[in-house]
Amino acid sequence: MADRQIRSANRRAVSYIDKSREFYAAQGYEAPYQWAVHDDAPFQPPKAPLTRARIGVVTTAFPVNSSKPKRVLAAKANPAPQAMYTADLSWHKQATHTNDVASFLPLQALRLATEAGTVGATSHRFYCLPTRYSQRATLEDGAKIVDWCKEDRVDAVILVPL
Amino acid sequence: MSLVARQIEEAGIPTVVIGSARDIVEECGVTRFVFTDLPLGNPMGPPENSDAQNHTLRLALSLLESADNPRTTVQSPIRWPTEEWRDSYMLVDSQNRAALLAEGEARRRAKAAH
Numbered sequence: 001m002a003d004r005q006i007r008s009a010n011r012r013a014v015s016y017i018d019k020s021r022e023f024y025a026a027q028g029y030e031a032p033y034q035w036a037v038h039d040d041a042p043f044q045p046p047k048a049p050l051t052r053a054r055i056g057v058v059t060t061a062f063p064v065n066s067s068k069p070k071r072v073l074a075a076k077a078n079p080a081p082q083a084m085y086t087a088d089l090s091w092h093k094q095a096t097h098t099n100d101v102a103s104f105l106p107l108q109a110l111r112l113a114t115e116a117g118t119v120g121a122t123s124h125r126f127y128c129l130p131t132r133y134s135q136r137a138t139l140e141d142g143a144k145i146v147d148w149c150k151e152d153r154v155d156a157v158i159l160v161p162l
Numbered sequence: 163m164s165l166v167a168r169q170i171e172e173a174g175i176p177t178v179v180i181g182s183a184r185d186i187v188e189e190c191g192v193t194r195f196v197f198t199d200l201p202l203g204n205p206m207g208p209p210e211n212s213d214a215q216n217h218t219l220r221l222a223l224s225l226l227e228s229a230d231n232p233r234t235t236v237q238s239p240i241r242w243p244t245e246e247w248r249d250s251y252m253l254v255d256s257q258n259r260a261a262l263l264a265e266g267e268a269r270r271r272a273k274a275a276h
Contacts, residue, residue, distance in 0.1 A: 023252040037191075039191065
């Protein structure tokens, strides 16, 4: 208990890697999940100012009536969806809810930013990425999203995992 | 998701990740990251709090323009009203340990029978 009070008092980011390792070990799984690790990251400076840029959005949530199993997809961004399917994703179901789509998908906020002239435009589609436990499978889905972003002439992408 | 951010960036399109699992995103290594220190599920801001959600978007947009190095993280000042969620997610303690093991065993049996 003292340990828990200290952790809260110091308020530092929760380690989800540690938490999930402990949780699945407690469930009797021996091999811990291998998270991706890189020392470096690519860097592409913006080619156009934001006021002229078209922004795309990627989410791990899916439209409510998507077929199962989930496949990477592009969905209409306007009007912004009123509800999204999130029940199968890992999020803190005791502490919060996902009934307010704007709490995880910034389409409404982007529309306001576009109207205010802060950004040029929002892509007419947003992109839904299934959570898959294989990096190879995720990169196949990612290649599809890259193609769609090019097709839609997107200048910058905001990715929002739940 | 972070892997795909890297992939899009490598394809020549700048990206920014907004998320609440700081360690997962930073271990993977992304170009730009807005960290919102909230329970998983609402990375843009608490439900029904459009001021917070719009603020998070503004942070992401300004990071797109201002970052001049990869692996740049900005932390949002938005806070959850309580702190209890930090401990309660995927909690393992003496009270649920036996139940968690039983759950795992049931899942493995179902998978083996499949």
